[in-house]
Amino acid sequence: MTLYYAVLFIIPLIMWIGIAKLFLHLNFSWGEVAIQLAVTSIVIFGIFAVGSHSQTSDHMFVNGVVTKLEPVKKSCKSGWSDYTDDFCTEYRTRSVPDGQTCTTTNGKRSCSTNYKTQYNYIYYWEQKYFVRTTIQSYQVPRVDAQGTQTPPRFSEIEIGDPVTMQVSYTNYIRGASSSLFNEQLPADELPPLAYPSVRDMYKANRVIVSGVAFDGNLHKEWNDQIAVLNSSISKTGANVILVLTGDDRKFPEKLAQAWEAHNINDVVVTMGINGDDVSWVDVRSWSSNSIVEISIRDGILNLGTLDNVAINDIIQESVMNGFELQSMENFEYLADDIPPPTWAYILAIITLLIITPIITYVFNKYEVI
Amino acid sequence: MKYLIATLVVVIGIIAIGATSYISAFNTGNRLENQIVATYEDNQNVLAQYGNRIAEAAQIPAMQRDDLAAVVTAALDARYGEEGSQAMFQFIQEQNPTIDSTVYTQLQRMIEAGRIDFASAQTRLIDQKRVYETALGSFWGGTWMRIAGYPSIDLDEYNIVVNARTVEAFETGQEEAIQLR
Secondary structure (H helix, E strand, O other): OHHHHHHHHHHHHHHHHHHHHHOOOOOOOHHHHHHHHHHHHHHHHHHHHHHHHHHHEEEEEEEEEEEEEEEEEEEOOOOEEOOOOOOOOOEEEEEEEEEEEEEEEOOEEEEEEEEEEEEEEOOOEEEEEEEEEOOOEEEEOOOOOOOOOOOHHHHOOOOOOEEEEEEEEEOHHHHOOOOOOOOOOOHHHOOOOOOOOEEOOOEEOOEEEEOOOOOHHHHHHHHHHHHHHHHHOHHHOOEEEEEEEOOOOOHHHHHHHHOOOOOOOEEEEEEEEEOOEEEEEEEEEOOOOOHHHHHHHHHHHHHOEOOHHHHHHHHHHHHHHHOOOOOHHHHHHHHHHOOOOHHHHHHHHHHHHHHHHHHHHHHHHOOOO | OHHHHHHHHHHHHHHHHHHHHHHHHHHHHHHHHHHHHHHHHHHHHHHHHHHHHHHHHOOOOHHHHHHHHHHHHHHHOOOOHHHHHHHHHHHHHHHOOOOOHHHHHHHHHHHHHHHHHHHHHHHHHHHHHHHHHHHHHOHHHHHHHHHOOOOOOOHHHOOOOOOHHHHHHHHHOOOOOOOOO
């Protein structure tokens, strides 16, 4: 689609250059015509490519566990050096003369001294604190400049702790607002609930409470449990998000639209609660096998009460037995149904109406090639 | 001479745009049509797979599996709706009278999941046809797609499965209450 829209904008570009050259008799060479065509075409293509990417670019949670705690200690260079170290970070700097640059103006030669920066490391060694996990490595910030003291944040981490991160991927469903897989509700009906995000390096709150009173301690405890659950089911690729609400059964549909049809690996379990009772359950995912949704829903409804441990067990068992991560390739056809964003049209029009005539003017006035 | 070069440049530019548009339209038409055909076949695959899964879950003897597959397919493709589900459970109980309540509950879930998966597969087929028809109807791309020879398949051959009651309800604008018995 990027090519399609770019071509639509390149047609008036060619017409303009043709008119400028043939009928307005502007003075620019054929080389300049070629440059003008090539540069403007690339800019317009780039605008629509970036526009298309912005429509489909999305982030999904990937879960894992801590596998190793690794303090790394390395020696630092001694004395003044022209280059920085790839490990040590604490240094002093100075500027030292580095040759001269001489110019001759009106027969008069003048020279100025060049300077370069040099680095001198403060410590003989520095220590950094790395957390190795199944998904990526993290560095815990030091509490002193050299890293002699173990940071309390590093000390509290244990091997096997759950970790999560958000990775970018192409989400065609998100960009295709006309798709039958997208809800079509008015924007003012959508709940103002933000999609979870990563905090404190590798944590995320994936138990969300909306419009209902809920015990704060239980909320925190459940969040920690869901983090463990998500790391336990990481081999399925699924990411469980729990939503507790006092709203009606239409809430999950509104939430699905507010969260742009959910991510391809999300299992969003929404429970309507009334005190300690579960009134209704709605489970949404893109799993190839919907048995995961039915099993979670029926399991929680049969349970009937807000027993977090039992609910977690139901979810874990259902996801492990039934979740089948669907490939986004199944929705690639929607790429042909995603129009560029308005700003891309505006930028392309600005390019055609302002930048192209300016280039034409410059080529007309000055002989570039 | 200058006019000749100018005309040549403009003509080459127009040919380049035409060729790009043609190739883009040809590839788009080819890709979208193949997706529609593949999804149509995948819909049939979804139906077939569920027959096998349910036969395994219900511990139906191998000799009766083809019969069950026919009943399951009928239940899933919505030709018989709720009555289809009842017919399936009746068939399962006849073949395996000792079936316990746990398996029975699991079968109910599998049937519901099957319906959702099949509905989702059918929605994808409708969505792909929508995307293709939108592309064919667009001014620039659609014109080039028609020049490139698309549509080359009869889209009416790739329709979703709809039960007779639904067709009748849409034709008459009236829907009768469902008779469970």
